[in-house]
Every structure is written in structure tokens, then in C-alpha cells.
Amino acid sequence: MADHAKPLAATVGDPAGVGPDIVLAAWAQRQQAGIPPFYVICDPDFLVDRAAAMGLAVPIASVMPSEATSTFEQALSVVPLGARFSRQTGRADQADAKGIVAAIDRAVEDVVTGVADALVTGPVAKKSLYDAGFDFPGHTEYLAHLAEACTGAPAFPVMMLAGPELRAVPVTIHVPLAAVPGLLTQDLIVQTVRITHNDLRRRFGLARPRLAVSGLNPHAGESGAMGREDVDVIAPAIEQLRSSGIEAFGPLPADTMFHPQARAAYDAAICMYHDQALIPAKALAFDETVNVTLGLPFIRTSPDHGTAFDLAGSGRARPDSFFAALRLARQLADRQAAAS
Structure with missing residues (x-):
């Protein structure tokens, strides 16, 4: 971590899922897991209650972002959220959406x-x-909408699953498989590919x-x-792409x-569609792969898994992907x- 660095900003995602659990685990295991300083934007009382329900001794400190790094070793730094979260687990509550x-x-x-310095989402x-x-x-x-609203410049988001053995990018993402050929x-x-190339160089x-x-097709279409x-x-x-100097092949x-x-x-x-990229990425390293x-x-x-409502509050959710996302x-x- 560079001397000039600011903390990371994190969210718990859906409070009824495992997002709060893995945030709490990140602080509890911060030293052995090499977790960099971060703060989470959340209802502090909600996190106090979830930690107690899980039997975790995680002190919660309500802070301003500028205080997060200095308090991180003593307590989980929480920037208070005006909205209150419901305390139920295992089922999403529409009231939490705001x-x-x-x-x-x-x-x-x-x-x-x-x-x-960066955003890590639950x-x-x-x-x-x-x-x-x-x-x-x-x-x-x-996130792309917010980026455009903040900067005034258009944003074209590209999903990458980055793991220790594979980085995989789907060209089409959350669409029915039947729609893929018409969208490509x-x-x-x-x-x-250009955005992937640029970010691989810059970041x-x-x-x-x-x-x-x-x-797209079996045997690349024969x-x-x-x-x-x-x-x-x-x-x-x-x-x-190759004519523009990008080393792409296929x-x-x-x-x-x-x-x-x-x-x-x-x-x-x-890869041309969601599962073509995500299946190998998750099969190779489900617990260490990060959504970038x-x-x-x-x-x-972000971690590469979902809300796992069935595990929320149980202490059985593996936090490895969230740890990897923070690192x-x-x-x-x-x-x-360093490059700027």
C-alpha cells in the first residue's frame, strides 16, 4: 500500500445475504488475510447486531472516510448510512432497496x-x-450510469472475472442465450477487447x-x-483489432x-457469452476469483458469488473471494x- 493511499470504500450489498458476514470476516481476519484498510458504508447498528448474532467480536466505529485508515486496526470503520436495514436474513426485503x-x-x-481509492461492492x-x-x-x-453522471463522459462497462489462473471477459452478459447471436x-x-486491453495495461x-x-459456435463454427x-x-x-496493434487471436x-x-x-x-466465460473462471478458482x-x-x-441467502448469518459463508476483491x-x- 502506497504512503499516499486512501482507504477502499465497500458496501455490504443486500443486507439479508452474506455481504455483511464477509465484511465482518474481512476485519476479523485482517492481519492473517492481508486485508488493506477499508470502510463500509452501512447502518452501523445493523452491523453490530449481525456481528453479535454470528458471535464475532468485531468492534464497530462510526467514522468519516478520512478517519478510516487510522481507526482500522482498532475497529471496523463504518461510514453511517442514513437508511436503516431490516434485520432479517435469508430473504431480500424490498424495504432495504433504498x-x-x-x-x-x-x-x-x-x-x-x-x-x-477504489470501490469494493457486496x-x-x-x-x-x-x-x-x-x-x-x-x-x-x-455503476456505469453513475460514472457518466459524475464525469459527464460515456462509460462502457466490461465485466472481467480475474482469478489466479484465468482472466475471462464475456462480450454479452446478462441476456438469454437465444439472444446472443443477434447481439454480437x-x-x-x-x-x-479494446477496453480490456487498455485496462490490462493501465491497471x-x-x-x-x-x-x-x-x-461462438462449437469448434468455432467449423x-x-x-x-x-x-x-x-x-x-x-x-x-x-490486430490491424490497430492489439495482440488478439482466434x-x-x-x-x-x-x-x-x-x-x-x-x-x-x-468469450462471447456469460457462461462461456464464467464457468471456467469459477471452476478453476471459485473462492479466489474476483469480478472486476x-x-x-x-x-x-466484487466477489464472484451472489447473496447466498441460505448461508446469511450462519458464519458458514466463505469470505475468500471478498478478501481477494479487497486485495x-x-x-x-x-x-x-504509480503509472500516473
């Missing part, structure tokens, strides 16, 4: 204004947000990223015998992209600061 969104709003404001359940009038497909799209365009692939410190691009998308859309996108059959020898040849895999949003004017990481956010922020 506070969930308010915490995200404040966290983004903090990173945009330089109060915090998992949310989309249905309760939708029921409360939330008009965005998901967390990532809302040469421009979408080119824009996704991950890779001088010349190698990007493997998957095909030269058009199993679908034309690989020939007519993906291959021209790769040619365009389209590759997805079923042979993820064994150890194949992974050694690239720094990130660009590329293409934003600030750093955002990666700190590394990316330090590297970006």
Missing part, C-alpha cells in the same frame, strides 16, 4: 472525488431492487496483453458449417481454450497511481 442503492451512490461519489439480489423501481439490468450497468456485432467485440501492468478470443457468426462477425473483429474453439497449456498462451480470454469492472473511470471489484482493488489502485 439503502442498498444509497450505499452504492455514496461509494461511487467517494471514489470519483478521491475520498477513496452482492445484491436484483429482484427486490426491480420491485422497488430500480431501472437498470444490474449492478454494473448502474463486430463493433461490440472490438470495443470490449494490471501488462505492457502487451495477449488476448485469446473464443468462437469454417461456417456450424454457424456463420465466427466467420462473418468474430474473425473480422479480430482482424480489425476465434478459438471454446472447449480447448481453458486447459493449462492453452491458458499459458494468453493473458485474458474474451473494466471501462469505468474508477476501480471497482486486488488495492493492487490496481497502487499500480494506477
